[in-house]
Amino acid sequence: MFQQVPMVEIDGMKMVQTRAILSYVAGKYNLYGKDLKERAMIDMYVEGTRDLMDVIRVHHKLSPKEKEKNLALIEEKATTRYLPVYEKVLDDHGQDFLVGNQLTWADIQLIEAILMAEEKVSTILSRFPLLQVFKARISNIPTIKKFLQPGSQRKPPPDEKLVSACRFQ
Structure with missing residues (x-):
């Protein structure tokens, strides 16, 4: 998207930006709290x-x-x-x-x-x-x-x- 890394392909998406990637992974694997x-x-x-x-x-x-x-x-x-x-x-x-x-x-x-x-x-x-x-x-x-x-x-x-x-x- 911004022609830079990191870029991760996950769940059919190409995600960029470290914090966005980490937030998504944390949410996906129940590492982002209960509320x-x-x-x-x-x-x-x-x-x-x-x-x-x-x-x-x-x-x-x-x-x-x-x-x-x-x-x-x-x-x-x-x-x-x-x-x-x-x-x-x-x-x-x-x-x-x-x-x-x-x-x-x-x-x-x-x-x-x-x-x-x-x-x-x-x-x-x-x-x-x-x-x-x-x-x-x-x-x-x-x-x-x-x-x-x-x-x-x-x-x-x-x-x-x-x-x-x-x-x-």
């Missing part, structure tokens, strides 16, 4: 998580000097702005998941953000015991566990070789 209120909460958490992921995603594009500053920024934003929010949500909600009592798109987005953050700062969860438990629990859901195994479809973090190759294309 409008839950969907609004899921959307809030997903958007906050995506903000954190945006800070992490730019890291591989930076010069070595900029990377050092960006690591400090990732750690600072994650540990003072984003992770405390999710720690409190889990504590206040008293459930195994961010919204309701079953896995949602928000949980999946958060586990990916946690994994991305840990790839940059391995101790990022050290001050967040509920998020440590959340990560372990969500990572052990059979389909997620399989996806996180080496050789799965989950892309590894970009290394210097990949970044260098992409710059010349």
Whole structure:
């Protein structure tokens, strides 16, 4: 539609735009809450998580000097702005998941953000015991566990070789 990727063919449709695709898949597979209120909460958490992921995603594009500053920024934003929010949500909600009592798109987005953050700062969860438990629990859901195994479809973090190759294309 906009001559860009991602584009997914699903249920006879060609869908574009990441959030539209993810919203559709979440709804199709019962990962988008039971009502409008839950969907609004899921959307809030997903958007906050995506903000954190945006800070992490730019890291591989930076010069070595900029990377050092960006690591400090990732750690600072994650540990003072984003992770405390999710720690409190889990504590206040008293459930195994961010919204309701079953896995949602928000949980999946958060586990990916946690994994991305840990790839940059391995101790990022050290001050967040509920998020440590959340990560372990969500990572052990059979389909997620399989996806996180080496050789799965989950892309590894970009290394210097990949970044260098992409710059010349």
